[in-house]
Amino acid sequence: MTWQIYPAPRLLAVVLVQVWLLLVLPAALAEGGNVPAGSPGAGREPAKEASDAPGDVQEEMSQLSIDKIKSHIAELEAISAPDPATKVALELYQNTLAQLLAAERAQTVVAGYRKLIAEAGSQKAQIKARLEQLKAQGVEPLPAGEALDLKGLEHQLDQAQSERRLLQEKLSELQTAMTTEKRRPDEIIKELAQAKLKLDEVEAQLLSKIFEGDDIVARARYLLQQATRAAIKAQISRLEMERLSHNPRLELMKLREQLLQAQLAQATARIKRLQEALNTKRVSAAAAAARQAVEVKQGSSSKLPLIQAEAEKNAQLGRQLRKMAAELARTTREKELEASQVLLLGRNMERSRQQMDIAGMDQSLGEVLRTQRKELPSLKLLKKQAAKTRGKSADVRLQQFLIENRLQALLNGEYRNHLLEVHEEALQGMDLWQRSQLQQELGKLLQDRIRLLQQLRDLAGRYEKVLGDLELEQQQMLSKVEQYADLLDRNLFWMPSAPTVNRDILKDAFKGLTTLASPKWMRALEGFSKGFLQHPLRGGLLYLT
Structure with missing residues (x-):
């Protein structure tokens, strides 16, 4: 222990201050917290508030009640003609309330971190159990019964695709x-250091005399500083608890990622099975309709030209239906492949970003990234594919418009009446029985055509939707490739593209020069020079090519 010798006057002053602190100040505080005017700390809250060391945030928050601050704000806002000091005090109280609310939110976050640490073990066990359950469960079987028709399968597929997007x-x-979260530990260290420095500044200001006075502004400033201290303490508690809970939170995130990936793989497998079943049914239904139309056409070969022509139109619709069903199946597979490539590219980009964060400007990593840059799809080709898909979508929309017009003309009888008017002369030479037979056959053909057009309309609508989804995936692929290329180019610019020049490289360079200067290469160079001089035109053309 070090003893300090005070001169007599200073010693007397110290003794008087200590007597005042021990006798006068406690009595004044006991009477209601009023400090004698002119004494240290006069005109503000009890000195205990300013001299407290950083402690429990909740204790300080209890002394700075949010309800009390709101009450002060309400009182000041109720003043009809506030003076400048009242306006300043009102603003200070509002800032005080904001600081207290920030401290309260930080305490809520701290409670959440504590709860997470306590429950991390049970949550991990639940996620692992769910993963094992998914592995044992496998892919959900296809629906049975009525859900196996085209409409039911389409509904099941739409639902499965929505779940996968989610x-x-x-x-x-x-x-x-x-x-x-992986970057947070380093950031937390910096934020903690800044918060503690700020807390020291606030503590120093609270211990100083800058808040002395008994006016409303001085009291409001003092309360604001106390609220600021409480908010900083709460922030420090939040940061420390965030650092403590970092590992459990990251482990839970990794397990949740595994669970989502397993669920996504299961959903993708189910979508694939539904699409295969749906494509098979569509192709089968289109083939049956086309086959039936051809049979009707063959059966009408000995009949009137009108019946033959209408049967041929139905056969054309059947062929168109079969072709569109095959195109839809192919486009669906292409869309799924494009979606999987987009996901794979996104994962590769994220992995490369993490590698660059860890390894920095490493030459070996630069070689890997350079290879990835060369293997990226061509932006020009991707734009061309997207434009081609967009053109197909426009063609399908036009087909839908034409199909709908033809269907409406058949449904309202306009097309039938037109046929009868065109072939009126041929019908005049028929008796009533022949005319009745022709109208029956024509009516059956037109009913078949309505059914074919309805199938073609539904198929075209589905085809347009799949083309739109494919174009969306292609646009996402284009965006991902642009982002990935930009990421690689920005980082490869600073990475060494070749090993550092050393003695071995100089030796290899010298060896290469001696090889070029060898008699073998000199004879070849001499022969080339003579040939060029003898035949300058031929040599010039050879050089240009």
Whole structure:
């Protein structure tokens, strides 16, 4: 222990201050917290508030009641003609309330972190059990009964695709959160250091005399500083608890990522099975309709030209239906392949970003990234494919318009009446029985055509939707490739593309020069020079080519 010798006057002053602190100040506080005017700390809250060391945030929050601050704000806002000091005090109280609310939110986050740490073990066990259950469950079987018709399968497929999109969005959000979480430990250290420095500044200001005075502004400033201290303490508690809960949270995120990936794989497998079943049914139904139309055409070969012509139109519709069903099946597979490539490219881009964050400007990593850059799809080709798909969508929409017009003309009888008017002369030479037979056959052909056009309309609508989905996937692929290429180009610019020049490289370069200067290469160079001089025109053409 070090003893300090005070001169007599200073010693007397110290003794008087200590007597005042021990006798006068406690008595004044006991009477209601009024400090004698002119004394240290006069005109503000009890000195205990300013001299407290950083402690429990909740204790300080209890002394700074949010309800009390709101009451002060309400009183000041109720003043009809506030003076400048009242306006300043009102603003200070509003800032105080904001600081207290921030501290309260931080305490809620701290409670959440504590709960997560306590429940992390049970949550991990639940996720692992769910993963095992998914592995044992396998792919959900296809629907049976009425759901196996075209409409039922289409409904099941739409529902499965919606569920998969939701899983993809959740997985993307989780992976983004994981990327942020992996950077948090270093950021927390910096934020903690800044918060503690700020707390020291606030503590120093509270211990100083800058808040002395008994006016409304001084009291409001003092309360604001106390609220600021409480908010900073709450922030420090939040950051420390965030650092403590980092590993459990990251482990839970990784398990949730595995679970979402397993669910996504299961959903994709189910969609694939539904699409295969749906494509098989569509192709089978289109083939049956086309076969029936051909049979009707063959059966009408000995009949009137009108019946033969209408039967041929039905056969053409059957062929068109079969072709569109095959195109739809092919486009559906192409869309699924494009979607899987988009996901794969996104994962590769995220993995490359993590590698660059860890390894930095490493030459070996640069070689890997350079290879990835060369293997990226061509942007020009991707744009061309997207434009081609867009053109197909426009063609299908035009077909839908024409199909709908033909269908409406058949349904309202306009087409039938037109046929009878065109062939009126041929019909005049028939008796009533022949005319009745012709109208029956014509009516059957037109009913078959209505059914074919309805099938073709539904198929074209589905085809347009799949083409739209394919174009969307192609646009996403184009965007991903542009982002990936930009990421690689920005980082490859700073990475070494060749090993550092050393003694071995100089030796190899010298060896190469000696090889070029060898008699063998000199004779070849001499022969080339003579040939060029003897035949300059031929040599010039050879050089240009």
